[in-house]
Amino acid sequence: MPDTVSFKFSVDGEDFTCAGQASVIVKKNLRQLGLPPEIIRRVSIAMYEGEINMVIHAGGGEAEVKVWEDCVEIILTDHGPGIKDIEQAMQEGFSTATDTIRSLGFGAGMGLPNMKRYTDYMDIKTEIGVGTTITMKVNLS
């Protein structure tokens, strides 16, 4: 499809204070494109959870959002430690977050389940010691 609009972001792994910024920008950009509010909400929440995970668990990464004719695709790539057991990580309540991170309100173990719930497609590719790539899609129709 030639008419793809895409946005790319580098997500800083050090900085908690601006974590989530890429998702807020994506929300604005999608609003400007005139996408339905419910789609925008689902995309930006799913992306936020993935973005925060890259900051908290993987030392940062890259985020890309592509607006296709029939869906919005979110691709999150990091070079962090990888996920040992995807099935376990997907369970509500499972978290390896430290106490410091929990004190900020993260670490409920709800991020990945939210990503699954808010998207129509989700794929996790991960390798221990190499990194993780998560692809999500929200259908436009």
Added chain:
Amino acid sequence: MTVNGLLEGGDFKALSLVEGEREISGVYIGDLLSWVMGKAKSGDAWITIMSNVNILAVAALTDCACIILSEGVTLTEEITRTAKAKGINVLTFSGSSYDAAVSLEKLL
């Protein structure tokens, strides 16, 4: 009821008031950010005791009408400035999250 309307009662105080005419259509209480992300609805007043900068992104993305900080919790000056810059309404309430919800229930 709008955010301005809520402020008129006097129990809630404005810390960052950028969109006073925003309509409040519901309430969500929670301090774990991913729960809020998963459950809060657009137009909700979000009651929390969390006061770090990450609540601003959560409020922006869930599209809540305002954040209500209960238990007398407040924001640092810097985070208050950020809230204003990002267009997030933030109110404070001296009582518990429960008391804040009870007050809202009477007003909504």
